[in-house]
Amino acid sequence: HKQFVMNRVSMDLNELVVNGNWTPQEKALHEARLKAKAKRRLRKSSSRDSNRESFSDSVSGELSTDPHSPKSKNAVNDRKSRTGKGRGLPKKGGAGGKGVWGAAGMVYEVEEPDAKDPNYDESSQGDTVYATVVPELDERELEKTINPIVQEYFEHGDTKEVEMLLKELNLGHHKYEFSSLAVSLSLEGKASHRELTSRLLSDLSGKVLSEKDMSRAFDKMLKELPDLILDTPEAPQMLGQFIARAIADHALPMSFLDCYKGKVDCDNARAALDRASVLLSMKRKIMRLDNVWGVGGGQRPVKHLIKEMNLLLKEYLASGELSEAEHCLRDLEVPHFHHELVYEAVVMVLESTGDTALQMMVKLLKAFWQTGLITLDQMNRGFQRVYDELPEINLDVPHAHSIMETFVDLCYQESVITKQLRDSCPTRGRKRFVSEGDGGIVKS
Numbered sequence: 001h002k003q004f005v006m007n008r009v010s011m012d013l014n015e016l017v018v019n020g021n022w023t024p025q026e027k028a029l030h031e032a033r034l035k036a037k038a039k040r041r042l043r044k045s046s047s048r049d050s051n052r053e054s055f056s057d058s059v060s061g062e063l064s065t066d067p068h069s070p071k072s073k074n075a076v077n078d079r080k081s082r083t084g085k086g087r088g089l090p091k092k093g094g095a096g097g098k099g100v101w102g103a104a105g106m107v108y109e110v111e112e113p114d115a116k117d118p119n120y121d122e123s124s125q126g127d128t129v130y131a132t133v134v135p136e137l138d139e140r141e142l143e144k145t146i147n148p149i150v151q152e153y154f155e156h157g158d159t160k161e162v163e164m165l166l167k168e169l170n171l172g173h174h175k176y177e178f179s180s181l182a183v184s185l186s187l188e189g190k191a192s193h194r195e196l197t198s199r200l201l202s203d204l205s206g207k208v209l210s211e212k213d214m215s216r217a218f219d220k221m222l223k224e225l226p227d228l229i230l231d232t233p234e235a236p237q238m239l240g241q242f243i244a245r246a247i248a249d250h251a252l253p254m255s256f257l258d259c260y261k262g263k264v265d266c267d268n269a270r271a272a273l274d275r276a277s278v279l280l281s282m283k284r285k286i287m288r289l290d291n292v293w294g295v296g297g298g299q300r301p302v303k304h305l306i307k308e309m310n311l312l313l314k315e316y317l318a319s320g321e322l323s324e325a326e327h328c329l330r331d332l333e334v335p336h337f338h339h340e341l342v343y344e345a346v347v348m349v350l351e352s353t354g355d356t357a358l359q360m361m362v363k364l365l366k367a368f369w370q371t372g373l374i375t376l377d378q379m380n381r382g383f384q385r386v387y388d389e390l391p392e393i394n395l396d397v398p399h400a401h402s403i404m405e406t407f408v409d410l411c412y413q414e415s416v417i418t419k420q421l422r423d424s425c426p427t428r429g430r431k432r433f434v435s436e437g438d439g440g441i442v443k444s
Helices: 002-019 024-064 070-076 139-156 159-168 177-187 191-204 211-223 225-231 235-248 267-282 302-319 322-332 335-351 356-371 376-396 400-413 419-423
Strands: none
Touching: 139 159, 139 177, 139 191, 159 191, 177 191, 177 211, 177 225, 177 235, 191 235, 211 225, 211 235, 211 267, 225 235, 225 267, 235 267, 302 322, 302 335, 302 356, 322 335, 322 356, 335 356, 335 376, 335 400, 356 400, 376 400, 376 419, 400 419
């Protein structure tokens, strides 16, 4: 049939050549059209032939197949491929098909759900745990973050709050630097700040900071001592006290000092280590060096503060050094309790003999008043307490009223107390004995 179509096309072309009426371009275009038409005819004829063959096969199959025969049922349910492709084996080895779990004897293992699977259902996978990812602080952000935490701790003194804040931060491998930063800040502060820092390091040890972190921190500070001395000349002695306190509190291992024996070239570091060694040898029987920084002002017992103020005043009367007395009072760190110093100073004047103590105490109170170390309220409270107890004091000191009047007048002249406070000083009326004609009655 294909040969017939091609012959027909060639005959049409020969007729056109014989006529010779077309140009070469028209002739080429017409040839292309005729060839395309011939191909379409060829396609149609081939599809008709295939349909006839399939129809004849189906008819012959219907005639030859018995629906009730077992062979016909096997042919219908046969899993072999009927497309003419493949090796004629059943699909999936006989383990596929609807309602089929797999081949006989196949054991399936438990598969973990894949979060990247498109069919992954988060809600059907059980409880979902969400974790907050905190980025690790670098060296620049570390100091900016730690400094406010330590400064606030110096105000409230709550170690648990600091522990909670540190657990919320991701310090990473810079964790040990928290200890060095806290100690550096306390070196520039007061003794109470250093006491709070030692307590903080003790409470954080084993919870947030390990012994290794503490050792790295103090090792870093020993190397930085030449720079620390520029701001704090007493840094070597203070760092030695920090090391001794940390070892006593079990925040540092006992072998920390042994690691530096014969290996220290810096004089400042050697002085710090020697200071720590001396303190530990002196306090070997005491588990904690609680008094290495002294006791913070507000944490001291009232009796202890009264004793310290009495000692301060006696040393002042013996030496007459105002600067030393002022320094000692500031070190007590109890500005709310300075009225006790005023009270003790006035009582000491009443119990003394001579005018020396009176003049020196006026000078002392005047100096404290001018520097603002003793406020107006504290001054008034101290004098008022003496006024209230003057009758009892008079039992031991008969001339207490007259000495008190003299002292109050002198303080007012030096602008230490106000006029109102001077006028409120209690006075005892002068008593006189009249003649015997009055019966010896004492009249005021």
